[in-house]
Amino acid sequence: MEHNQKKFPIGHLYGFLLSLLLTFGAAIIALKTSLSFQTIMWIIGSLAVVQAALQLFMFMHVSEGEDKKAQLINIAYGVFTAVVIVVGSIWVMSFGNHIH
CATH class of the missing domain: 1.20.5 (Single alpha-helices involved in coiled-coils or other helix-helix interfaces)
Incomplete structure (x- = not known):
């Protein structure tokens, strides 16, 4: 085994948990708030962009x-x-x- 390899991919676990948090946050905002439709859509769209960037860096290893x-x-x-x-x-x- 190489010296720089990890036994458990903790970064992937963090990325997965953050993705779940963003998804549930969007669902809660959409279902449990009384914000206007446009505001909800902007918030969900923004969270989607953040989640896409998170997945590019955490799972697709774009920075490597x-x-x-x-x-x-x-x-x-x-x-x-x-x-x-x-x-x-x-x-x-x-x-x-x-x-x-």
């Missing part, structure tokens, strides 16, 4: 490795793809029935 430029390009491409899918889906669901 030698080729930082390739990792940055891959993350940018992933964000671009997600934005295109979400915006495109909202656009089609909002304006798709005007053609018929």
Whole structure:
């Protein structure tokens, strides 16, 4: 066994627990508060971005490795793809029935 290897991945456990905390926090905010719909959606969206970043660093090991430029390009491409899918889906669901 190498000297720098750990027997138990405590970082993964912390990441998992933080992800659960963020998920339950979003659920509690959505179900148990009397905030406006827009405020709830902004809070849930913000928690989702934090959780995505947490998972990139804790589980996908983005900060590790030698080729930082390739990792940055891959993350940018992933964000671009997600934005295109979400915006495109909202656009089609909002304006798709005007053609018929």
